[in-house]
Amino acid sequence: MSEPLPRRALLGAALGLAAVGSAHAQAWPDRAIRLVVPVSPGGSVDPLARLIARHLAESLGQPVVVENHAGAGGNIAFEMVARARPDGHTLLVGWDSLAINPALYPRVGYDPIRDFVPIIQTVRTAQLLVVRPSLPATTVDEFLALARRGPLTLGSPGNGSIGHLAAELLKRRAGAEWTHVPYRGGGPALADLIAGHLDAVFLTLPAATEHVRAGRLRALAVSTTARAPALPAVPTLAESGLPGFEVTSWQGLLAPAGTDPAIIARLNAETARILALPEVAAQLAAQGFEPAGGPPAALATRLAEDVPRWPEVVKLAGARLD
Structure with missing residues (x-):
């Protein structure tokens, strides 16, 4: 049986590992960074990703390349990043579907909490x-x-989009009924609504x-829970007779689990600075973000609040996907 290492040797090994991690973080990034986007170009997710990528590239001194990997409600991109090396050179633009999909699909190749580290x-x-x-309704x-x-x-x-689940x-809260018409994205649904082929649509503001x-x-x-600054005259559902009603859409950056905390901290600080730039803030406000x-x-x-919230809603909606 080998003898246990002396305390001094253990301390030295720990310090050595910390030094290696610190040196790695200081050397990062040493090549282009991939920013994986789980949707096709266009919409609301992709333009924000490209705006952040451009500013990150300027501050980090390396290209930040946006890669669109659409399909399976985002699962293709989510699985790709979950399996990537946690070296800070592959990042994910996450959004609502990251938390919803495990309840929506019978199998996904990732765990939204265990396999990613939030940035x-x-x-x-x-x-x-x-x-x-033309619909004779001006209030909820x-x-x-x-x-x-x-x-x-x-x-x-x-099917299974956050708009579908919010509806x-x-x-369920109001005891109402309607026929749900799923589309492949918000754009086609809006086009049919404007053309008068639908009565209503629930989608990201x-x-x-x-x-x-x-x-x-x-x-x-x-x-x-609060009115949107982009449309301040529009009431909340809670104000409209449904107290406590709340569904919030979000976007964020994540990295594969195991990414150096020093890299995460730097990305957090740089992205927070970018979000506060007048140019960026103005663009976000104009879009309603x-x-x-x-x-x-x-x-x-x-994520910890959203992941357990959706299974029951998905079950009620009958929105299970293959």
């Missing part, structure tokens, strides 16, 4: 209930009264803000 929550925003202007109460009297159609960006929560401002759509309520920021623990808390 920062970049933005948050509301889900928005919008209707075609009037919309729900219509839903209880006759069939309505309500579109979403897709399902509303249906930035996707519809300009249409509401232009009068092409009527906004009835937001899903957050609210900068989030905060320490990595804030995004960890968001």
Whole structure:
């Protein structure tokens, strides 16, 4: 049997490992960084990722290359990053689906809490209930009264999307009914709503803000606990007779589990600085996003709250996907 190492030797080994980790963090990044985006170019996730990537490249002194890996509701990108080397050179743009998908798909190749380390929550925003202007409903109460009297159609960006699940929560709370019409993204759903082929759509606020401002759509309520600065006249669902109703959409940066904490800390500080730049803040506000920021623990808390929340909602919605 080998003898246990003396205490001094153990201390020396620990200090040596710490020095190696510190040297690695100081040398990082030594090549281009991949920023993996789980959606196709366009929409609201991709432009924000490219904006942050451009500023990160300037501050880190290495290219930050945005890679779009769409498919399976984001699972392709999530699994790719979960399996990547935790060396700080592969990062993920995460969003609501990271927390929702384990409840939505029978199998996913990652654990949203165990396989990632949060860096920062970049933005948050509301889900928005919008209707075609010709629908005789100007408030949530009037919309729900219509839903209880006759069939309505309500579109979403897709089965199991946060818009679909927010609508399902509303249906259950209000005792209303409508036909859910899933689309492949918010854009096609909005186009059909503007054309009058749908009665309503539930989707992320930035996707519809300009249409509401232009009068092409009527906004009835937001899903957050406070009104959205981008559309301050639009009440919350909690104000509209559904106390406690809250669904918040988010985006954030994550890295593979095991990434050096010093790298995480630097990425957090750099991204927080970028979010505070007047140019960036103005672009986010114009789209309807609210900068989030905060320490990595804030995004960890968001995931810890969201992951156990969705299985029951997915079950009620019948939105299980293959």
